[in-house]
Ligand code: SF4
């Protein structure tokens with residue numbers, strides 16, 4: 115079996131069997147992942163420096179930070195989407211102001227499992243003779259408030275997943291994948307070269323009904339903070355709402371460092387699929 119297929123199996127097995135992907139009721143946080151690959155040489159990663167900001171790392175910069183020689187032999191970005199299970203999505207669908215407990219646990223404890231998956235994938239690639247790092251777990255990864263872009267970070271998992279053919283952006287800024295917009299995503303960069311996944315879209319917001327000229331906008335009405343409009347999503351106002359005092363109380367009540375919100379990702383036509391129309 116080639117290394118790409120073996121890695122896909124490893125990621126699927128980890129999501130199937132790892133105890134970290136088990137919620138308090140014994141169910142799972144995430145269903146079987148979607149997996150995609152991007153070439154580190156894909157021009158999109160240089161474009162991201164223009165679109166997001168010069169602070170956004172390219173895969174080759176990440177490899178150099180991981181000790182690879184400058185101008186090395188290339189790299190691959192391995193990306194995955196962890197679809198949030200139906201019962202959690204259902205529990206959030208009925209919320210009108212704040213996330214459900216199951217949603218908050220998925221954002222907190224489920225993301226802890228996602229970090230573990232990042233480590234498992236990187237260690238597996240190293241055991242196959244490569245260099246491999248999870249950008250989100252690297253020293254130096256940070257969030258910042260850029261005067262032009264607003265809230266941003268030195269590596270965006272969603273932009274990596276877009277490059278790896280896993281989905282497109284949307285009116286509310288989420289990534290709509292074949293398993294919908296309600297998910298967590300992750301990535302690892304390695305100098306082991308693997309075939310990239312074809313991107314089955316031509317526009318960066320193609321999977322969103324409103325963005326492709328259809329009739330939707332349900333996420334606009336779902337947002338309790340009123341921060342989504344036909345023009346898009348106001349990241350700064352979203353953050354102010356989701357880090358306000360009621361959310362601080364929820365973090366304490368649920369016992370997690372982050373609870374998310376996700377009202378714009380549930381009870382919407384793109385919740386678990388690419389909407390038709
Ligand atoms: S709810 Fe509709 S408008 Fe909003 S992101 Fe999903 S498809 Fe696009």
Ligand code: SF4
Nearest residue numbers: 337352375376377378
């Ligand atoms: S845009 Fe922000 S505040 Fe509004 S529903 Fe989505 S996550 Fe919640």
